[in-house]
Amino acid sequence: MIEDKNPQRTSIAQLGEFGLIDHLTKNFDVKNPSTLKGIGDDAAVLDFKDKKVAVSTDLLIEGVHFDLAYMPLKHLGYKAVVANVSDICAMNAKPTQITVSIAVSSRFPLEALEELFDGITIASQIYNVDVVGGDTTSSQKGLIISITAIGEAKEEEIIYRNGAKENDLVVVTGDIGAAYMGLQVLEREKQVFQVNPNNQPDLENYTYLIERQLKPEARTDIRELLEKLEVKPTSMIDISDGLSSEVMHLCKQSKVGCTIYEEKLPLDPQLISVCEEFNIDSTTVAINGGEDYELLFTIALEDFDKIKANPNLTVIGHINKQSEGIHLVTRANQKIEMKARGWNALEE
Ligand code: ADP
Ligand code: MG
Numbered sequence: 001m002i003e004d005k006n007p008q009r010t011s012i013a014q015l016g017e018f019g020l021i022d023h024l025t026k027n028f029d030v031k032n033p034s035t036l037k038g039i040g041d042d043a044a045v046l047d048f049k050d051k052k053v054a055v056s057t058d059l060l061i062e063g064v065h066f067d068l069a070y071m072p073l074k075h076l077g078y079k080a081v082v083a084n085v086s087d088i089c090a091m092n093a094k095p096t097q098i099t100v101s102i103a104v105s106s107r108f109p110l111e112a113l114e115e116l117f118d119g120i121t122i123a124s125q126i127y128n129v130d131v132v133g134g135d136t137t138s139s140q141k142g143l144i145i146s147i148t149a150i151g152e153a154k155e156e157e158i159i160y161r162n163g164a165k166e167n168d169l170v171v172v173t174g175d176i177g178a179a180y181m182g183l184q185v186l187e188r189e190k191q192v193f194q195v196n197p198n199n200q201p202d203l204e205n206y207t208y209l210i211e212r213q214l215k216p217e218a219r220t221d222i223r224e225l226l227e228k229l230e231v232k233p234t235s236m237i238d239i240s241d242g243l244s245s246e247v248m249h250l251c252k253q254s255k256v257g258c259t260i261y262e263e264k265l266p267l268d269p270q271l272i273s274v275c276e277e278f279n280i281d282s283t284t285v286a287i288n289g290g291e292d293y294e295l296l297f298t299i300a301l302e303d304f305d306k307i308k309a310n311p312n313l314t315v316i317g318h319i320n321k322q323s324e325g326i327h328l329v330t331r332a333n334q335k336i337e338m339k340a341r342g343w344n345a346l347e348e
Contacts, residue, residue, distance in 0.1 A: 009109035021136050023110070024117045028124070028131040032096045034152060035130045044132035046097060051152040056087035062142035070186040073112055075214045077119025080147050083240060085127050086218035086293040088151035090238035092159040094223065097132045097150040098124065103139035116145075127220060157232075159297070164235040164254035168298040168319040171233070173219050173312055175266040176243055177282065180289025181274050182206070182213025208270045216293045222312070229306045233297035242290045244338045248326060250296065257324040260317035260338065263331050287328065287338070 012020055030038050037045035046053075058080070060066060066076055081098060088095040100120055104113065124131050129149070189201045203210060219238075226233065235254055237246045243260075251258055265286045275282035298319055299307065307313045326338045 008111050010111060011106065012104070012108065012110050012113065013106060015110065017136060020110070020113070024113055024136070025131070025134075027117070027121050030130050030132075031128055032130050034096050035132055038130055038132040039134075044097070044099070046132070046150065048152050050154075052093075052155050052158060054088050054091040054093040054151040054153065054158070055148065056084055056091075057146060057148040058084050058087070060145045060147075062144065067190075068143070069190050071214065073115035074119035074122075076145070077116040077121075078123045079119075079214070079216060080145050081120055081123035081127065081129070081149075082216050082218045082293060083291075084147045084149035085123075085129065085220065086238045086240065088149050089219050089222065090159075090236055090295060091151065091153065092157050092223055092226070092233070092236060093151035093153035095127055095129050095149055095151040095218075095220065097130045099148045100131055100134035101136070101146040101148075102134070103137045103144040105139050105141050105143070107141070108143060116143075127218065159233050159236040160253075161235055161237050161250050162253040162255075163233075164250055164256050164258075164298040164319050165300070166256060166319055166321055167301050168234050169301060169304060169315045170247070170258055170260065170296070170298055170317040170319065171307065171313050172239070172243070172266060172294055172296050172316050173222055173314075174292070174294040175268045175271070176239060176292045176294055177265075177286035177289045178209050178212035178268050178271050179216055179291040179293075180213075180242075180285055181271055181278070181280075182209035182211070183291075184278060184280070185209055185274065186213060206270070206274060208268055209274060212292065216291060218293055219295050222295050225310070225312060229310070231299055231303045231306050233299050236295060236297035239292050239294045239296050240290055242288045243296065244287045245290075246296050247338060250298065251319075251322070251326050254298075254319075255322050257320040257322050257326050258317055259320060259324075259327050259329060259335075261329050264314060264316040266314040266316075283328075283330075 025039050034046050034048050036047050085095045185206045192199055235250050237250050239246050262283050272282050328336045328338050
C-alpha cells in the first residue's frame with residue numbers, strides 16, 4: 001500500500017487560489033503525443049488524428065462515496081483516477097488524458113491536498129495518462145473530487161454495452177467481491193477504533209481485500225490481451241457497482257437475457273475465508289459488492305477456445321433470449337432471478 005501521513009499543516013488560504021493550483025499541478029508532465037497543450041491555458045488542446053475519442057466523468061463526494069476515516073487521501077487520489085481509467089477500458093479504448101477538479105474546505109491543510117495529488121500523480125504515471133486540466137474551488141465542508149478521463153481507439157475497436165447476442169459467453173476478468181469485503185473489514189476496524197483509539201488493528205489476514213478496496217487497479221491490460229488473443233468482445237462494461245447490476249445493464253442495452261452460474265464465479269481464497277469469518281455469503285458479496293473495477297464482457301461462442309486457457313479470464317455464464325430473463329444458477333442447481341442491487345448511492 002502507499003505510505004501516508006504528513007505532520008505539517010499549512011493553511012491553503014495562505015497560498016491563494018492560483019498559488020494552490022500551481023503548487024498542486026507542478027508535477028504533472030505530458031507523456032502522450034495527443035496532448036498538444038496541457039495545464040496552463042484556458043483549455044487543454046488535444047489531437048487524436050484519425051482516432052475516436054471516449055470521454056467519461058465521475059463525481060466523488062466525501063461522506064457519500066468515500067470516508068476519510070479509513071481512506072487515506074493518497075489512496076483516494078489514486079482510486080479516483082483508477083475508477084475513471086476503468087470506464088475508458090470498458091469501451092476498449094486506451095486512456096490518454098484526465099482532468100481533475102476539486103472543491104475543498106479550509107478544514108484541509110495544504111499537506112492533505114499534497115497527499116491527494118501524490119496519489120493522482122502516481123496513478124497518472126502508472127496508467128500513462130496526462131493531467132491536462134481541472135478546476136480548484138472551495139467548499140463549505142467536505143471534499144469533492146470530479147475526474148474526467150479521455151481515451152482513444154480506432155472506431156472498429158470500440159466496444160459498447162449493447163452488442164451481446166444470444167449464445168454468447170459471459171466473461172469476467174480477475175476476481176470479484178474482494179473490494180466490498182475490504183470495505184467491511186475497514187468499517188469494522190473503524191468501529192473498534194471509535195471504542196478504543198489505542199487498539200492497533202491486526203490486518204494481516206485481510207491484506208488482499210484491503211488492497212482491493214484502497215488501491216484497486218484498472219484493467220488496461222485487457223485491451224492488449226484481447227488483441228493478442230484475437231478476440232473482440234461483442235459487449236463490455238466495467239464492474240464498479242457490482243456484477244448483478246452490470247449484468248443487468250449489458251442485458252438491457254443488448255436486449256437479451258442471461259444465465260450466470262454460481263460455481264463459476266471467480267473468488268479469491270481470502271474472500272471466501274473472510275466471508276466465513278463475517279458470516280456473509282460469498283456469492284452474495286461477489287454478485288452485489290462493487291468497486292472491483294474488473295471488466296465484464298461477452299464473446300461469441302466460437303471464440304471460447306482462444307480464451308479458455310487464460311488465467312485472467314473466467315467464463316461465468318451465457319446469453320439467452322430476452323424473454324428467458326436474467327438468472328443465477330446456484331450450486332444446488334436452483335435458478336434464481338437476478339436483481340440489480342449494486343451499490344446504488346441514492347438507495348440508502
Ligand atoms: P480558469 O480561470 O480558466 O478556470 P484556472 O486558473 O482555474 O483557470 O486554472 C489554471 C490552469 O490550471 C488551467 O489549465 C486548469 O485546467 C488547471 N487546473 C486548475 N485546477 C486544477 C486541478 N485541480 N488539477 C489540474 N489542473 C488544474
Ligand atoms: Mg478555474
